[in-house]
Amino acid sequence: MIDIRMWGQALYKIPRLDARQWQALDPMAKWLIATRASVLFMTFTAAALGGLLAWRADLFSWQPWLATTLGLLLAHATNNLLNDWTDSRRGIDKNNYYRNQYGVHVLEDGLMSTRQFWTYLGITGGLALALGAWLVAERSGLTLNLFLAGAFFVLFYTWPLKYYGMGEPAVLLVWGPLMVGGTFYVVAGHWSWEVCWLSLVFALGPTTVIFGKHIDKLIEDQDKGVRSMPVIMGDTIARKVVVGLLLAQYFLSAALVASGSFSWPLLLVFLGLPKLKQALKVFNKPKPAEKPSSYPSTIWPLWFSAFAFSHTRIFTALFLTGILIDIVIN
Numbered sequence: 001m002i003d004i005r006m007w008g009q010a011l012y013k014i015p016r017l018d019a020r021q022w023q024a025l026d027p028m029a030k031w032l033i034a035t036r037a038s039v040l041f042m043t044f045t046a047a048a049l050g051g052l053l054a055w056r057a058d059l060f061s062w063q064p065w066l067a068t069t070l071g072l073l074l075a076h077a078t079n080n081l082l083n084d085w086t087d088s089r090r091g092i093d094k095n096n097y098y099r100n101q102y103g104v105h106v107l108e109d110g111l112m113s114t115r116q117f118w119t120y121l122g123i124t125g126g127l128a129l130a131l132g133a134w135l136v137a138e139r140s141g142l143t144l145n146l147f148l149a150g151a152f153f154v155l156f157y158t159w160p161l162k163y164y165g166m167g168e169p170a171v172l173l174v175w176g177p178l179m180v181g182g183t184f185y186v187v188a189g190h191w192s193w194e195v196c197w198l199s200l201v202f203a204l205g206p207t208t209v210i211f212g213k214h215i216d217k218l219i220e221d222q223d224k225g226v227r228s229m230p231v232i233m234g235d236t237i238a239r240k241v242v243v244g245l246l247l248a249q250y251f252l253s254a255a256l257v258a259s260g261s262f263s264w265p266l267l268l269v270f271l272g273l274p275k276l277k278q279a280l281k282v283f284n285k286p287k288p289a290e291k292p293s294s295y296p297s298t299i300w301p302l303w304f305s306a307f308a309f310s311h312t313r314i315f316t317a318l319f320l321t322g323i324l325i326d327i328v329i330n
Contacts, residue, residue, distance in 0.1 A: 002026045002028070002029075003025060003026055003029050006025060006029040006032075006033075007028060007029055007032055010029060010032035010033045010037050010038065011032065011037050011038055011040075011041075012038055013038050013298070013299075014033065014036055014038055014104060015033060015104065016104060016298065017033070017104055017111075019109075019110070019111060022104075022111045030106075030120075031077075031120060031124075033104055033106075034081065034084075034104075034106045034112070034117075034120055035077035035080050035081055035120075035124065036080045037077070039076075039080070039209075039309075040073055040076055040077065041313070041316075042175060042205070042206045042209070042312065042316070043072050043073055043076040043175075043179065044069065044072075044073060045202070045316045045320060046072070046175050046179035046180050046183070046199075046202065046203075047065070047068060047069035047072050047073075047179065047180075047183045048069075048320060049180050049183075049199065049202055049319075049320060049323070050065075050068075050179065050180045050181070050182070050183025050184040050187065050195070050199075051065045051069070051183060051184075051187055052320065052323050052324060052327065053180070053184050053188075053192075053195050053198070053323075054183075054184050054187040054188040055327060056323070056326075056327045057188055057192075059187065059188035059189060060187060060188075061187055064135065064138065064139060064186050064187050065183070065186075065187045067131050067134060067135055068131075068135060068182075068183050068186050068187065069183070070127075070131055071128055071131035071132050071135065072150075072179060072183070074124055074125075074127050074128035074131065075128040075132075075150055075151075075154050077124050077128075078121065078124045078125040078128055078154055079153070079154045079157055079158075081117070081120065081121045081124060081125075082121070082154065082155070082158055083157070083158040084105060084106070084107055085107065085117065085121070086158040086159050087158065088105070088107045088108055090159070125154075128154075132147045132150070132151075133147075135147070135186055139186050139189070141185075141189075142185055142191060143185070143186055146178065146182040146185065146186070149178055150174075150178060150182070153170055153173075153174050153178070157170055162226065162228060163225075163226050163227060163228075164227055165227055165228060165229045165231075165232045167210060167214070167228055167229065168207060168210055168211055168214070168228070168229045169229075171203070171206050171207050171210045172200065172203050172204070172206075172207045173203075174203075175199075175202070175203040175205075175206040175207070176196065176199040176200045176202065176203030177196040177199055177200075179199075179203075180195065180196075180198075180199030180202060180203070181195050181196040181199055194261075198256070198261070200252075201248075201249055201252045201253060201256070201319070202316065202319060204245045204246075204248055204249050204252075205249065205311075205312035205315055205316055206312065207245060208242050208245050208246055208308040208311070208312065209305055209308045209309050209312055210305075211229070211230065211238065211241065211242045211245070211304075211308070212242060212283075212303075212304035212305035212306075212307065212308035212309070213302070213304070213305035214228040214229065214230045214231070214238075215230045215235060215238050215239060215242070215287070215304045215305075216287065216301065216302060216303050216304050216305050218230050218231055218235055218238070235286060239283045239284070239286075239304070242283050242304070242308065243280055243283050243284065246276060246279055246280065246283070246308075246311065247276075247280075249269070249315060250269060250270065250273075250276065253266055253267070253269045253270075253319070253322075254267070262322070262323065262326050263326050263329070263330060265321075265322040265323075265325035265326045265329070266319070266322040266323065266326060267322065268318045268319075268321055268322040268325070269315055269318045269319050269322060271318055272311065272314045272315045272318050275310060275311045275314045275315070276311060276315075278307065278310075278311070279307045279308060279310070279311040282303070282304065282307045283304060283307070283308075287303045287304065288303070
């Protein structure tokens with residue numbers, strides 16, 4: 001039976017389910033949970049930003065934008081599945097590792113057989129490849145290069161990039177020039193360095209989320225031999241880096257208005273200052289040793305990543321709204 005309510009939950013967070021509850025789910029709900037669909041909004045908004053900027057340049061076309069957006073969503077979902085598969089096979093996710101504590105891990109929790117998992121992975125990745133191949137055939141030019149770059153990060157983000165301090169820079173590059181700049185290129189038909197620089201303001205958001213997640217599990221990663229950037233930097237410096245990234249989003253947005261690249265509506269991002277203040281307060285202190293009494297048990301042990309994610313949702317919505325208003329009034 002189709003459970004629309006569960007679809008909504010899976011798009012908002014990673015539900016915690018037992019085997020009986022899992023078996024009662026419809027295939028789409030299982031796919032949304034297995035692929036951690038709650039984080040796919042960052043990919044959708046990257047594609048939306050690329051599309052808005054193509055519209056701003058009077059070069060928007062629905063068909064390539066829809067194909068690009070769906071392809072990126074499926075590619076991100078494929079990466080999430082591969083991430084769980086790789087870490088599980090390498091023994092990282094064993095013994096109640098951090099990943100197992102904040103949501104369903106379909107392999108470690110025994111909710112899917114290997115065959116079932118690879119069926120989901122094969123269909124998801126196959127559809128992403130098919131859409132990518134169609135776009136390469138239709139748009140040509142740099143589209144093949146962008147497709148190959150995307151495939152590289154899908155396949156190798158989990159290992160070796162994440163294991164050797166390159167995961168965080170990869171997220172900045174992927175959610176910035178590759179996704180936003182790539183979407184603009186495919187839709188508009190030409191490359192824009194202006195769009196690429198703008199995309200970095202947006203991409204700082206997903207980068208703070210991955211930084212926060214890796215700070216959250218710094219000790220666990222250190223014990224498992226995963227040398228993420230926070231493991232290399234240490235807790236204090238990593239938290240200071242995130243504070244800098246959060247502040248940079250607002251300074252850069254103001255600079256875009258001051259330079260005349262965008263008009264006043266982009267300053268709507270400053271409505272996110274209450275969330276920023278909350279996030280800065282959290283990142284300026286070490287993570288609590290135990291869950292605070294008022295903190296939701298459904299989120300813990302996520303801490304830094306949860307506050308970064310909450311801020312990114314708000315900032316991204318305001319950023320896109322500001323650009324949309326700027327396009328309409330100009």
